[in-house]
Amino acid sequence: MNIVILTGAGISAESGLGTFRDKDGLWTRYDLNDVATPEGFARDPALVHEFYNARRANCRDAAPNSAHAALARLQRGFAGGRVSIVTQNVDDLHERAGTPEVIHMHGELARALCAACGHRWPAPDVMAHDDPCPACAAPATRPDIVWFGEFPYHMDRIAELLAACDLFVSIGTSGNVYPAAGFAEEARIAGARTLELNLEPSEARLPFDEARHGPATRIVPDWVQQMLRR
Structure with a gap:
């Protein structure tokens, strides 16, 4: 079978780890359009990284x-x-x-992705949008997460x-x-x-x-x- x-x-x-529908969960403090879409990342990458750094910490503390x-x-x-x-x-x-x-x-919270060359690597606990890619050195780091609108x-x-x-x-x-x-x-x-x-x-x-x-x-x-x- x-x-x-x-x-x-x-x-x-x-x-x-909260679901999308938790009343007081992490998701309720952010607009998904701002932190879980490519457009949101283009507008304010620092906010997106703040959100995923918090999710990564939440995950690290969970069992x-x-x-x-x-x-x-x-x-x-x-x-x-x-x-x-x-x-x-x-x-x-x-x-x-x-x-x-x-x-x-x-995708995975524990992985980082270069938006410039597509390279992936283990994510540190705290990430920023201008962190250089280990492969191409471009300051284009993003979480390796599939956002709304992505395949x-x-x-x-x-x-x-x-x-x-x-x-x-x-x-x-x-x-x-x-x-x-x-x-x-x-x-x-x-x-x-x-x-x-x-x-x-x-x-x-x-x-x-x-x-x-x-x-x-x-x-x-x-x-x-x-x-x-x-």
Whole structure:
């Protein structure tokens, strides 16, 4: 059995990393058009770096929770096939929980990108827009994050995994941001069953074959335990 798992902000919320909809979270203190778009970066790169420096610090202080740990166990220990984890999250909690391989479709807080030459490197804790690129020395440093209006990473690989999967699982995602919101339908067309694990029903256009709702730290480990007993 080939399993593709999509994780969203809901899996990291219990680790203290806010979702887009948190009332008092980091996102509410900034306009997304100012800090999460190429146009916002062009207008005020210092503000964008201030925002991502804060997110990087928030991520550094967070720890993986039992849902992250359960998925790491599943990927390492599932004997019945392949488990592929695709995340919309830019944190590194999956990796710190011990997951061997994670596909980051929206980039990573821990990476920096040169807007001039495309070079990537490990991001320091604090970045500025005039930091020189290690490869070309251009003062064009930006976070290696996919902003609104930009094309997500690894889409060809994700499409191949969805076409070959037997089970698609959506964990902690709202189901209203494309292209990830269409993954369940792609998997269903390819013949896969679909499962939602979420705090509450998502806004997915089509219903999942099965849905379990509750805190990720409870429902994800329970599901993983069932899969490892198969």
